[in-house]
Amino acid sequence: MNFDQRTTREMIQAIADTVIGSAGELTELDRAIGDADHGVNLERGFKAVLAKIDAISARPINDALNEVGRTLILTVGGASGPLYGKLFATIGQHLTDPDELTKERVVNACEQAISVLKTLGRSDVGHKTMLDVLVPALDQLRAADGASSLSNIGERAHAAALETVPMIARRGRASFLGERSRGHMDPGARSSELIVTAVCRFLEARL
Amino acid sequence: MGKNVGIVIVSHSPDVAKGAADMVRQMVGTNVPLAWCGGNPAGGLGTSVEAIVKALELAWSDAGVVIMVDMGGAETNSEMAIEMMPERRRPKIIVCNGPIVEGSVMAATESSSGATLDRVRRAAEELYSR
Amino acid sequence: MTSGRIKVGSVLRARSQVVLTHEGGLHARPAIKLTQLAKRFDSAVWIALAERGPWIDAKSIARVMAMKTPHMATLYFAAEGEDADEATSALARLVESDFADGGDEGG
Numbered sequence: 292m293n294f295d296q297r298t299t300r301e302m303i304q305a306i307a308d309t310v311i312g313s314a315g316e317l318t319e320l321d322r323a324i325g326d327a328d329h330g331v332n333l334e335r336g337f338k339a340v341l342a343k344i345d346a347i348s349a350r351p352i353n354d355a356l357n358e359v360g361r362t363l364i365l366t367v368g369g370a371s372g373p374l375y376g377k378l379f380a381t382i383g384q385h386l387t388d389p390d391e392l393t394k395e396r397v398v399n400a401c402e403q404a405i406s407v408l409k410t411l412g413r414s415d416v417g418h419k420t421m422l423d424v425l426v427p428a429l430d431q432l433r434a435a436d437g438a439s440s441l442s443n444i445g446e447r448a449h450a451a452a453l454e455t456v457p458m459i460a461r462r463g464r465a466s467f468l469g470e471r472s473r474g475h476m477d478p479g480a481r482s483s484e485l486i487v488t489a490v491c492r493f494l495e496a497r498l
Numbered sequence: 499m500g501k502n503v504g505i506v507i508v509s510h511s512p513d514v515a516k517g518a519a520d521m522v523r524q525m526v527g528t529n530v531p532l533a534w535c536g537g538n539p540a541g542g543l544g545t546s547v548e549a550i551v552k553a554l555e556l557a558w559s560d561a562g563v564v565i566m567v568d569m570g571g572a573e574t575n576s577e578m579a580i581e582m583m584p585e586r587r588r589p590k591i592i593v594c595n596g597p598i599v600e601g602s603v604m605a606a607t608e609s610s611s612g613a614t615l616d617r618v619r620r621a622a623e624e625l626y627s628r
Numbered sequence: 629m630t631s632g633r634i635k636v637g638s639v640l641r642a643r644s645q646v647v648l649t650h651e652g653g654l655h656a657r658p659a660i661k662l663t664q665l666a667k668r669f670d671s672a673v674w675i676a677l678a679e680r681g682p683w684i685d686a687k688s689i690a691r692v693m694a695m696k697t698p699h700m701a702t703l704y705f706a707a708e709g710e711d712a713d714e715a716t717s718a719l720a721r722l723v724e725s726d727f728a729d730g731g732d733e734g735g
Contacts, residue, residue: 328540332539332540335539361582364547364582365546366539367539368540368546369538369544372547373547373578525657525660526660603656604689604690607660607689610664611668621689624688624690
């Protein structure tokens with residue numbers, strides 16, 4: 292698939308619109324087991340991305356993703372800023388040839404990004420974090436073959452986010468709540484689900 | 499001044515950061531590049547990678563820069579900020595483990611005499627290393 | 629930079645002494661000026677509250693501030709090196725002048 296300026300722009304717009312549109316929901320999730328700023332923070336970050344969307348999308352897709360990441364690191368704040376920032380930036384940095392986006396290269400870039408997130412957040416699956424959605428989604432991507440598989444990835448991400456509901460949080464502010472963190476979806480898992488499904492929907496319509 | 503090591507003060511509170519910077523200016527003088535920041539992007543207590551990056555640019559010196567922090571989050575975001583700097587500058591920026599007021603004053607004193615980056619770091623950390 | 633310990637029995641090249649008339653004793657700002665001045669000299673420089681010491685490295689701001697020298701204490705300076713005499717007299721003059729601004733430490 293070829294990412295020209297318009298395609299890059301539209302994909303980033305789709306992601307941003309989804310996150311900004313769900314800011315209220317994300318804040319409410321975070322109110323239950325965090326400090327009620329996840330939605331607000333991500334909204335600020337993606338609005339900052341949209342403010343420079345022209346400059347960002349003028350670049351090849353790898354640089355564009357890196358720049359999205361940098362913008363998020365600078366503007367989101369909290370723990371999610373560096374995490375989401377590194378997610379986008381690392382994927383961008385590992386897509387060394389923006390004109391040759393094979394599935395293998397995309398999978399590899401995502402693996403690198405997840406590895407960085409695990410180190411940065413000192414975390415892994417089962418801790419009730421964004422990783423509990425990103426890791427299964429990547430597994431589903433590896434198994435995918437063809438455009439029709441994209442909706443499987445979205446479904447997997449959705450199911451994975453729901454699976455965080457009964458978990459006890461082991462990281463972040465929610466981890467201070469212990470048992471009381473059960474019964475609530477992790478806000479980072481939900482925002483990851485939203486981003487993954489936004490990307491999948493976008494690609495499915497164009498592949 | 500261009501050759502003296504710069505000092506960046508990062509506190510979760512902008513008032514604390516500004517106050518510490520005021521004390522450094524008053525006690526040590528103005529021949530040391532100095533910048534401060536505090537508060538998160540939402541305007542509450544916390545730290546902001548963007549603000550730290552700007553402070554690093556303001557206090558930049560070819561001799562290097564030390565970053566004084568007050569607590570964990572400030573250190574993490576300071577490290578993020580270092581990663582956002584141009585690659586050739588990164589090795590010359592050090593996050594120090596010292597008390598934010600006394601360490602800044604001691605680091606600035608050392609820097610004002612033209613000390614190297616490592617000497618300035620040691621001065622910043624001296625009180626915590628005894 | 630040398631921050632040496634004085635060897636027992638060694639003869640120090642230069643010494644001076646002066647009464648600290650500065651109100652508030654040797655608190656932060658005067659301590660910093662003293663340290664900055666001491667650092668200008670190549671010699672090793674020491675400060676003490678008694679003629680025989682214990683001697684403290686005058687170029688270490690942490691150590692000088694930790695002395696908590698009170699108002700009207702007598703300060704003893706010692707130095708060893710090429711510019712030792714200049715060092716000890718400059719430091720004594722600084723204290724005598726009540727830490728007046730030298731005017732050349734930058735704006």
